Amino acid sequence: MQISEDVCHAVILADSRGNYARGLPNVGPNNVIVYRCNHERAGYFCSREERQIEFKTLDHEHFMREALREAELAGLAGETPIGAVVVHDGRIIGRGRARHVERHSEIAHAELNALLEAENYIRDHIHAGVVLYTTVEPCVMCLGAVVMSDVDHIVFALADCNIHPEQMLEMPYVRRHIRDYLGGILAAESRELFRRFRPQEIMFFESNATS
């Protein structure tokens, strides 16, 4: 572990692979804020391989059904039927659903709302292996929020025809954070919610999902 960068009065640590540390800022001597590396605090470096093993053991359909439940609640409330959950260590740490109408906001996306609910937990705990489950492929805004939130796995149901993940995931900034990008989990169920609540919007999503 080495000190790699000084920004104002903050010290940011980075590991040998160039991954910046994040965590609760601790006020040290002379009011210098030290961002303590979560990996270092845990006493080990969370390698890609360790994260992959943890990710593979998760029951993706189970958590996607939880996201679909949020999506249905959104649809029943007159919102776009999109839901999301954030999962760590096999349990849900954040839930969200679209709330555009309720909040009069175009950016009140399900993923963003789920990430905001999980934010404190992620900041206070070891964050390796955090997964976002969402019923629709995340937009550019939400993908950025995923990166900023230290989520490293994304699982979605319906693919968005306007999204070109092969382009987004090639961006070094994104590629450094996103370890897995898995789509098609319960896509038909997500599509059914659009058929039920927003049939006019179904054209925006993949056409090959079974109905």
Ligand SMILES: [Zn+2]
């Ligand atoms: Zn979004």
